[in-house]
Amino acid sequence: MLSEISAELLETMKRAASVLRRAEVPFALAGGFAVYARGGTSSEHDVDFVIREEDVERTLQAYAEEGFRTERPPEDWLVKVYDEDRLVDLIFRPVQRQVTEEVLAESSIVPVGALHIPVLSATMLMEHKLLTFSQHHCDYSRALPLARSLREQIDWDQVRRDTAHSVYAEACLYLLSLLEIIPPASEGGAHEKPRPEQPENAQASVPAGADRTGAW
Numbered sequence: 001m002l003s004e005i006s007a008e009l010l011e012t013m014k015r016a017a018s019v020l021r022r023a024e025v026p027f028a029l030a031g032g033f034a035v036y037a038r039g040g041t042s043s044e045h046d047v048d049f050v051i052r053e054e055d056v057e058r059t060l061q062a063y064a065e066e067g068f069r070t071e072r073p074p075e076d077w078l079v080k081v082y083d084e085d086r087l088v089d090l091i092f093r094p095v096q097r098q099v100t101e102e103v104l105a106e107s108s109i110v111p112v113g114a115l116h117i118p119v120l121s122a123t124m125l126m127e128h129k130l131l132t133f134s135q136h137h138c139d140y141s142r143a144l145p146l147a148r149s150l151r152e153q154i155d156w157d158q159v160r161r162d163t164a165h166s167v168y169a170e171a172c173l174y175l176l177s178l179l180e181i182i183p184p185a186s187e188g189g190a191h192e193k194p195r196p197e198q199p200e201n202a203q204a205s206v207p208a209g210a211d212r213t214g215a216w
Contacts, residue, residue: 032044
């Protein structure tokens with residue numbers, strides 16, 4: 001919602017997007033601003049764009065020529081520029097996925113603050129959010145507003161397939177389905193595990209030392 005994003009940050013987003021356009025750098029709006037652009041709920045303190053890694057050098061040069069302060073942080077997946085004290089992240093490897101022409105092609109043109117710019121799909125935004133979760137960072141409350149506000153735009157079967165390698169994403173998707181925010185996994189979905197067939201009259205094996213109730 002616009003009320004949750006400051007007017008100053010919105011102007012920074014517009015300035016930053018205009019620099020990329022003039023430099024003819026392929027890009028797409030990402031992060032919380034992209035959620036906002038697609039009608040979702042977001043509260044952000046910076047601006048995120050995705051670009052290709054091969055475009056990083058000329059992108060930084062273009063921003064420097066426009067008066068932005070540039071920074072190369074220790075992280076090997078993004079660079080940063082500043083419009084005064086307002087941060088713009090330029091990400092070329094979000095959640096360990098390289099930004100490619102194919103990734104950018106999945107974006108669509110959306111009006112944002114009187115500009116029409118490429119914005120990542122709701123499906124990809126959800127995938128990025130889920131794949132940020134790990135044993136050190138697992139705050140599912142950050143995924144709930146995104147899932148709830150953009151659920152009709154998200155291909156949930158694709159999300160399940162593309163995040164199937166992450167148990168943290170699986171757990172979050174299971175929680176979302178229990179809360180009836182998203183539909184349950186479809187038949188044969190990526191997170192469903194086949195159960196071995198057993199004969200009709202088969203009895204469960206009981207470990208030595210346990211009675212038939214399974215108690216020790």
